[in-house]
Amino acid sequence: MTRSKVSEASPWRDGLLRLTHCHKCNALYDVREVCPVCGNDVDLSSQRAMANGVEHELPVATQGAMPWSTYVLIDRIRREWERPPTGEPRGLGRSSERFVIVILVWTLFETLIERFYEAAFADLPGELGAELLQRFASVGSRLDRLYERRWGRTSGRI
Ligand SMILES: [Zn+2]
Numbered sequence: 001m002t003r004s005k006v007s008e009a010s011p012w013r014d015g016l017l018r019l020t021h022c023h024k025c026n027a028l029y030d031v032r033e034v035c036p037v038c039g040n041d042v043d044l045s046s047q048r049a050m051a052n053g054v055e056h057e058l059p060v061a062t063q064g065a066m067p068w069s070t071y072v073l074i075d076r077i078r079r080e081w082e083r084p085p086t087g088e089p090r091g092l093g094r095s096s097e098r099f100v101i102v103i104l105v106w107t108l109f110e111t112l113i114e115r116f117y118e119a120a121f122a123d124l125p126g127e128l129g130a131e132l133l134q135r136f137a138s139v140g141s142r143l144d145r146l147y148e149r150r151w152g153r154t155s156g157r158i
Helices: 068-082 099-120 128-135 139-151
Strands: 047-051 054-058
Touching (some): 099 128
Antiparallel strands (some): 047 054
């Protein structure tokens, strides 16, 4: 596959950003471009491999900016969003059919906040980053007190 044959990005299929990790310097960048930090240029052409006497064409794969679990959550949100309603009657004590979307989006949000702090604290000495995340275990405390203590402002005033 050449760079010109890379299909158009889809927020559902490719995540919110079409970024990949550079395997040389760990920067995040658009894999269709050259890494802006170290100049790494990924060969996007497919490879050929033999298995049991049969030649197979293997498309290139790169490590995305987000882990697989994030893509799975986004895919589940898409499926629930696109699923036609069942038409079951709604009433007292029954939740909305779309309530699962709220739960999935909140789970995704918490996962992304966790990843944000893990990356932000990766360079702290020893176990300091892990200890801070244990001390500020809830999303609310991380977005409020931990963010302010680390960066001198609340996350709402970025
Ligand atoms: Zn790089």
